[in-house]
Amino acid sequence: MLPDLPPPPVLLEPLPYEERLDPRPLSKIDLVVIHCTEVPTLQLSREYGERILYSGSQTGNSGHYYIDRDGTVVMYVRPERIANHVRGYNTRSVGIELVNTGRYPYWRDSKHQAMTEPYPQAQIDALVALLKELQKELPNLHFIAGHEDLDRDQETAFDDPNILVARKLDPGPLFPWPEVMRQVKLERLKP
Numbered sequence: 001m002l003p004d005l006p007p008p009p010v011l012l013e014p015l016p017y018e019e020r021l022d023p024r025p026l027s028k029i030d031l032v033v034i035h036c037t038e039v040p041t042l043q044l045s046r047e048y049g050e051r052i053l054y055s056g057s058q059t060g061n062s063g064h065y066y067i068d069r070d071g072t073v074v075m076y077v078r079p080e081r082i083a084n085h086v087r088g089y090n091t092r093s094v095g096i097e098l099v100n101t102g103r104y105p106y107w108r109d110s111k112h113q114a115m116t117e118p119y120p121q122a123q124i125d126a127l128v129a130l131l132k133e134l135q136k137e138l139p140n141l142h143f144i145a146g147h148e149d150l151d152r153d154q155e156t157a158f159d160d161p162n163i164l165v166a167r168k169l170d171p172g173p174l175f176p177w178p179e180v181m182r183q184v185k186l187e188r189l190k191p
Contacts, residue, residue, distance in 0.1 A: 007133040008073045008126045010065070015049055017059045021081040024091065029079060031093040031143040031189060032134060033086045033150065034127075035063055036115075036170040038102030042068045045099060049076055054084075061085060063095030071126035079138065086150050094134065094141075098123055098171060108165055110157035115172035124176060131184045143189040144181075146171050150191065 037045040049062035061084045064077045077083040085095030098119060106112030135141050147170045154164035181188065 006129065008071065008129050010130075011072065011074045013046075013074050013076060014078070015060075015062055015076045017052070017057075018077050018081055020057055020059050021077060021083060023080055024082055026080055026138055027140055028092060029094055029138045030140045031089060031145060032131065032141065032186070033089060033093050033095050033145050033147055034171045034175065035085065035095055035097045035147045036100035036102050036172060036175075037066070037097050038100070038104050038107060038170060040099075040101045040104060042066060042072075042074065042099050045097065046076070059084065063097035065094070065130060066097045066099065067123050067126050067130070068099045069120045069123050071120075071122035073126055073130055079134075086147055087153075089145075089150055094138070096127065096130065098127065098175075100171070102170055102172060108155055108158045110160055110163040110165055113165055113169070115169055115174060118174050119171075119176065124179065128180060128183045131180070131186065135185065142187055144184070144186040145189040146175065146177075148172070149189065 039045055051060045053060040062076050063085045064083050066074045079094050082090050101117045102115050147168045151168040153167040155167050157163040157165045
């Protein structure tokens with residue numbers, strides 16, 4: 001096991017609607033969900049996060065933390081707010097988004113479902129350090145999952161209505177689960 005890295009500095013850049021997201025006690029959080037942005041840049045991730053998708057609450061979809069390829073960590077939503085990042089698990093989880101192109105821009109094209117961009121070591125190191133820090137701050141944090149573990153729905157492919165593609169594949173096949181799990185004391189949640 002590698003020595004503990006110091007906690008990464010976290011840049012606070014709250015989304016404009018953060019205060020409209022429902023509050024929760026930190027004691028309710030027992031799960032962290034790992035995502036990849038499936039867009040090429042942190043800036044584009046921010047643009048997607050700022051989009052208002054829910055007319056009633058005037059909020060959108062976003063993770064809590066975003067980690068860029070160079071290891072920069074940005075917080076868009078404080079953990080004491082419920083972010084919309086994974087169906088059915090938002091109230092109990094923190095979402096961490098890793099900047100990675102994923103299937104961009106062909107998310108639902110049946111011929112472009114491969115996720116081929118590796119995760120840089122600086123990004124994984126920052127993730128591990130953030131996870132260890134969250135374990136200190138969130139007393140009931142015991143589980144970790146990939147978005148793909150929790151959202152198994154399929155959707156019709158854009159290019160062929162007879163083909164179904166996975167709605168979510170992130171963080172994908174190149175995410176180094178063994179390396180991360182060796183370094184954090186969290187249990188992999190697979191419903």
